[in-house]
Amino acid sequence: MSHLLDVAALRVAYGGVVAVDDVSLHVDAGEVVGLIGPNGAGKSSFIDGLTGYLPGRGGNVSFEGSSLDGKRTHTVARSGLVRTFQSVELFDDLTVEENLLVAAERPTLRSALRDLIVPSKAQGREDVAWAMTLCELDDVAHRYPKELSHGQRKLVGVARALAQRPRLVLMDEPAAGLDTEESLAFGRRLRSLPGHGVSVLLVDHDMGLVLGVCDRIVVIDFGKVIAQGTPDEIRADPSVIEAYLGSGDVADAHG
Numbered sequence: 001m002s003h004l005l006d007v008a009a010l011r012v013a014y015g016g017v018v019a020v021d022d023v024s025l026h027v028d029a030g031e032v033v034g035l036i037g038p039n040g041a042g043k044s045s046f047i048d049g050l051t052g053y054l055p056g057r058g059g060n061v062s063f064e065g066s067s068l069d070g071k072r073t074h075t076v077a078r079s080g081l082v083r084t085f086q087s088v089e090l091f092d093d094l095t096v097e098e099n100l101l102v103a104a105e106r107p108t109l110r111s112a113l114r115d116l117i118v119p120s121k122a123q124g125r126e127d128v129a130w131a132m133t134l135c136e137l138d139d140v141a142h143r144y145p146k147e148l149s150h151g152q153r154k155l156v157g158v159a160r161a162l163a164q165r166p167r168l169v170l171m172d173e174p175a176a177g178l179d180t181e182e183s184l185a186f187g188r189r190l191r192s193l194p195g196h197g198v199s200v201l202l203v204d205h206d207m208g209l210v211l212g213v214c215d216r217i218v219v220i221d222f223g224k225v226i227a228q229g230t231p232d233e234i235r236a237d238p239s240v241i242e243a244y245l246g247s248g249d250v251a252d253a254h255g
């Protein structure tokens, strides 16, 4: 059985700076896997590298058994591997629903031909409605991003990824800036995704969230894997505690 996502020895360098140093990681269907590490550890670079944002990457990435080498980012997204960004960029003059519709429309030759015959975006609308309900955004569907709280805008970023009906979503700090209550609610939504056929790779600094929702966690520091295991194993791992020493993050989390 091959993994849903299989990353082997991924390497990302910016000039002389090696940001991701031969990191291997896999996600199986139905899993929520965490990727954590201190600031600058290489988490965003890892996501950039595996979704093809960085042409000079090294290593091998395969998704559902097919290599992603040389694939363009939109081809990767269409194959079911979608990401969110650390800073959410929404279209300010589009409503929440319209922001999602733009993402859900995956223009292919087939859909373009279909739209000529049946000029509707029925499938896109269905996917958007599904994503909005899952993220509990129905009440703000017709609002503009400026009218939303920071937490709601982050959720729109997540819903926009989900509206593309991914098999795996890579989330880069989706809970940053959420308060405790919002983070708990977000964790419950995240946990429900595998039941909808969506697996998750979660990058976040909110240790309560990560330890509370992930099946497995991989910890990187200075671009290298320093630990991996279940939330309980990660909590007790001396190298993780040392990497986070001073921040008190791991010790404080009782998730």
Ligand SMILES: Nc1ncnc2c1ncn2[C@@H]1O[C@H](COP(=O)(O)OP(=O)(O)OP(=O)(O)O)[C@@H](O)[C@H]1O
Pocket (backbone or CB within 6 Å): 014, 017, 018, 019, 037, 038, 039, 040, 041, 042, 043, 044, 045, 046, 086
């Ligand atoms: N475009 C870039 N050019 C040069 N160096 C970069 C670039 N992007 C990231 N880096 C460097 O690569 C390393 C990893 O950065 P990255 O943003 O991947 O870390 P991160 O784990 O996502 O951090 P954070 O938790 O702060 O988001 C850091 O040393 C960073 O300074």
Ligand SMILES: [Mg+2]
Pocket (backbone or CB within 6 Å): 043, 044, 045, 086, 172
């Ligand atoms: Mg980052």
